[in-house]
Amino acid sequence: MREELEAVWAGFADPPDEARPRAWWHWMDGNVDPEGIRLDLEWLHGVGVRGVQMFDGGMGTPLVVPDRVRFGSARWREAVELAKATARRLGLEFAVATSPGWSAAGGPWVSPGDAMKKLVWSETVVSGGGRVELALAPLPDVAGPFQDLPRWGDNPEPNRFCQDWITIAVPDDPAQHALRPATVTASAPIEGAERLTDGHHADVIALPRDPGRPSSAWIEQEFASPVTVAAVTVGLPGPKGFGAAPPPHAVLAASDDGSAWTVVTGLPASAVPVRTATFPPVTARRFRLLLEAETAEAALPRLAAGVRVPPVLRRATEFAVSEFALYPGGRVHQGELKAGFGTALDYYALDAAPEVAGPAIDPDRVLDLTAYLGADGVLRWDASCQPTARGSSRCPDTRRSGWNTARPLGPSWATKGSPASAPTPAMSTWMQPSCRTGESWPDSAAWATSPGCS
Numbered sequence: 001m002r003e004e005l006e007a008v009w010a011g012f013a014d015p016p017d018e019a020r021p022r023a024w025w026h027w028m029d030g031n032v033d034p035e036g037i038r039l040d041l042e043w044l045h046g047v048g049v050r051g052v053q054m055f056d057g058g059m060g061t062p063l064v065v066p067d068r069v070r071f072g073s074a075r076w077r078e079a080v081e082l083a084k085a086t087a088r089r090l091g092l093e094f095a096v097a098t099s100p101g102w103s104a105a106g107g108p109w110v111s112p113g114d115a116m117k118k119l120v121w122s123e124t125v126v127s128g129g130g131r132v133e134l135a136l137a138p139l140p141d142v143a144g145p146f147q148d149l150p151r152w153g154d155n156p157e158p159n160r161f162c163q164d165w166i167t168i169a170v171p172d173d174p175a176q177h178a179l180r181p182a183t184v185t186a187s188a189p190i191e192g193a194e195r196l197t198d199g200h201h202a203d204v205i206a207l208p209r210d211p212g213r214p215s216s217a218w219i220e221q222e223f224a225s226p227v228t229v230a231a232v233t234v235g236l237p238g239p240k241g242f243g244a245a246p247p248p249h250a251v252l253a254a255s256d257d258g259s260a261w262t263v264v265t266g267l268p269a270s271a272v273p274v275r276t277a278t279f280p281p282v283t284a285r286r287f288r289l290l291l292e293a294e295t296a297e298a299a300l301p302r303l304a305a306g307v308r309v310p311p312v313l314r315r316a317t318e319f320a321v322s323e324f325a326l327y328p329g330g331r332v333h334q335g336e337l338k339a340g341f342g343t344a345l346d347y348y349a350l351d352a353a354p355e356v357a358g359p360a361i362d363p364d365r366v367l368d369l370t371a372y373l374g375a376d377g378v379l380r381w382d383a384s385c386q387p388t389a390r391g392s393s394r395c396p397d398t399r400r401s402g403w404n405t406a407r408p409l410g411p412s413w414a415t416k417g418s419p420a421s422a423p424t425p426a427m428s429t430w431m432q433p434s435c436r437t438g439e440s441w442p443d444s445a446a447w448a449t450s451p452g453c454s
Contacts, residue, residue, distance in 0.1 A: 017050045017091065018050075020048055020049065020050040020051075021048070021049055021050070022049065022050065022051035022052065022053065022093060023044060023049050023051070023052050023053075024052070024053055024055055025040065025044075025052035025053060025054045025055065026055050026056075026057055027054060027055070027056045027057070027069075027079075028057055028058070028059060028061040029057075029058050029059065029060070029061040029062075029063070029068070030063070030065075030068030030069045030070055030071075031061060031063060031064050031065050031068075031069075032065065032069040032076070032079050033065045033066075033069075033079075034079070034082055036065075037079060037082055037083050037086060038082075038086055041083065041086045041087055041090055041092060042086075042090065044092070045090045045091070045092060049092070050091070050092060050093065051092050051093030051094070051095070052087065052092060052093070052094060052095070053095040053096070053097065054080070054083060054094070054095070054096045054097065055097045056071045056076075056097065056100040056101075057100065057101065057102060058100070058101065059241050059242060060152075060239065060240050060241015060242060060244060061241060061242050061243070061312065062242075062243055062311075062312045062313070062314055064311055064312065070108075071100040071107065071108065072107065072108050072109075080096065112143075112159045112160070112161035113161060113163075115143075115161075118145075118146075118341065119339075120139050120140040120141075120147055120148075120162070121139070121147075122136065122137035122138060122139050122140070123137060123199070124136045124137045124379075125172060126169070126379070126383070127383075128383035128384075129383055129384060130382070130383060130384055131381075131382055131383070132379055132380070132381045132382070132383050133378060133379070133380050133381075134378065134379060135376075135377050135378050135379075136167070136373065136377055136378075136379055138162075138377065139162045139164070140162070141160040141161055141162035142156035142160060142202075143156065143159060143161075144156070145272060145273055145341060145342070146201065146272055146273060146274050146336065146341050147200070147201055147274075148200055148201055148202045149201040149202060149235070149237055149273060149274070149322065150202065152237060152238060152239045152240060153239065164373065164377075166368070166370050167368075167369045167370045167372070167373045167379070168366055168367060168368055168369060168370075169366070169367040169369050170361060170365060170366055170367075171365055173330060174328060175230075175327060175328045175329035175330035176327070176330040177327070178197040178199075178233075178325035178326060178327055179197075179221075179223070179227055179229065179325075179326045179327065179328065180197065181221035181222055181223050181326075182222055182223055182224045183221075183222045184196065184219065184220070184221055184222075185219075185220050185222070186205075186207060186217070186218060186219045186220065187207055187208075187216075187217045187218045187219075188207050188208050188217070190205050190207070190219070191205075192205065193205070195322075196219070196321065196323060196324040196325065197323070197324070197325045199323070199325070200322070200323075201235045201237065201273075201274065201322035201323060202322075203322070204235075204237060204320040204321060204322045205219075205320075205321045205322075206318040206319065206320055206321075207219070207291070207318060207319040207321065208317070208318060208319075209293060209316050209317055209318050209319045211245070211295065211296070211315035211316060211317050212295060212315070213295060214292070214293065214294050214295065214298075215292075215293060216290065216291060216292045216293075217291045217319045218288050218289060218290050218291065219288070219289045219291075219321060219324055220286060220287070220288040220289075221286070221287050221288075221324070221326065222258075222285060222286050223285050223286070224285075225285065226256070226283050226284055226285050227283065227284070227285070227326075227328075228281045228282070228283045228328055229254075229264075229281065229282050229283075229284075229287060229326045229327065229328065230278060230279060230280070230281040230282070230327065230328055230329045230331075230356070231276065231277065231278045231279070231326070231327040231328075231329060231330065231331035231333075232252050232264075232265070232267070232276070232277055232287075232289075232324075232325065232326055232327070233274065233275070233276045233323055233324075233325045233327070233331065234250055234267055234274070234275050234276075234289060234321070234323060234324055234325075235273060235274045235275075235321065235322030235323030235324075236248055236250065236269075236273055236274075236275070236291075236319070236320065236321060236322070237273040237320050237322055238273065238316060238320055239314050239316070241314075242312060243296060243299070243300065243310075243312035243313045243314050244296065244299060244314045244316075245293065245294075245295065245296040245299065245313075245314060245315055245316035246269065246293060246294050246296075246298060246299045247269040247273070247293070248269070248291040248292055248293035248319055249266070249267075249268060249269060249291070249292050249293070250266070250267040250268075250269075250275065250289060250290065250291055251263055251265070251266050251267070251289075251290040251292075252264040252265050252266075252267065252277070252287060252288070252289060252290075253287070253288045253290060254282050254284035254286065254287050254288075255284060255285070255286045255287075255288070256284050256285050256286065257286075258286055261288065262282075264279055264282050264287070265277045265279045270334075270336075270337055270342055270344065271337070271341075271342025271343050271344070272336040272337060272341045272342035273322075274322075274323065274336050274341075275334070275336065276331050276332065276333065276334060276335050276336060277333060277334065278329075278331055278332070278333040278352050278356050279356050280353075280356050281328075281329075287326055289321075289324050291319050291321075293316070293319070295315070296313040296314060296315045296316070297309065297313065300313075333350065333351070333352035333356070334350045334352075337350055338350055369381055
């Protein structure tokens, strides 16, 4: 018995290679060099690991080697050969994942049309009551987290792609349109303030941000007379991933005199760079967006005493603002998260308070105009008789003279070789933010069209 116990203990203290652990071995964002390969494998062998599975992934890791080694390139193949030879010399098992990316569905061989996609839309106001023939606004066609916003630091040109999916129309309503301020000021001089309310996110307004310590900034909209606001959409794009400066926390405040300010709502950072909040209506002449942000160091895990910060920090020198739009209503609270453009820890917590819930769109007022949109992007439609969403036809009375057409919801792709950075939300969840309307048909109605997928 004693001999058996001693044998068991000896096997536990010095297990055979087949009983020793194997490890994931991540090659992150092309940060690969020959010396690093050798040192990694020798260290893993020295601590008792007896096999690795190499996994080529991307998570926004900063570049810490002279040149990025891209998956499938000649240098990448040379690196794999070196890893294989080093593993054989050390007696390590060596496995390689079938493709790059966390989804195991990426790779440079995947064309944009076959890559993962997200839903995008555009809107065009159309006067109804007769024949309509006009080109609808083009759809966003870039790979990125939301609409026309590209992934931070990426060049969107090489792989543009978009495909029409459906064209719908809803009655136009003033609540759906962003309010236009008389003046826009900020904590630093800005130009092109009209970009803050145009619904696009590719162009940003930049405000100074201290990269070395917590900092703040603000943008203020002033109106000639008091306006009532019940929703706000803010676009705050920025870097993501390990070592990136954290996104700012945003707060909307209101004032009549510019001196006494009242907090209206907070817009906490989320997995989506665009944030929408609804709230009980507030009437004021001035509305200010307050931005506060920590340093890149604050985003790192807490380090033990004596441990140096690794060379991975991506500091932010500016607050990038792509949108600051105020609405009388017609928005969905945290609609970007509800539609699946990012994930949330608690989806039940995303619901707006009952007292701020606005009117929902009547499905019978949504018209399917897909059959009237040509391959050239031109809508040719007799607006005097409207097809319904159920495929039948009905003629409106004279008050229903126009529509807001939404050319929506088509697919959008993730960049070749990248992980699943553009999730595909369910169509039903995004219909409300793009098509929401009031209860009655406005006298000067128009159609807003929203098509396709990019």
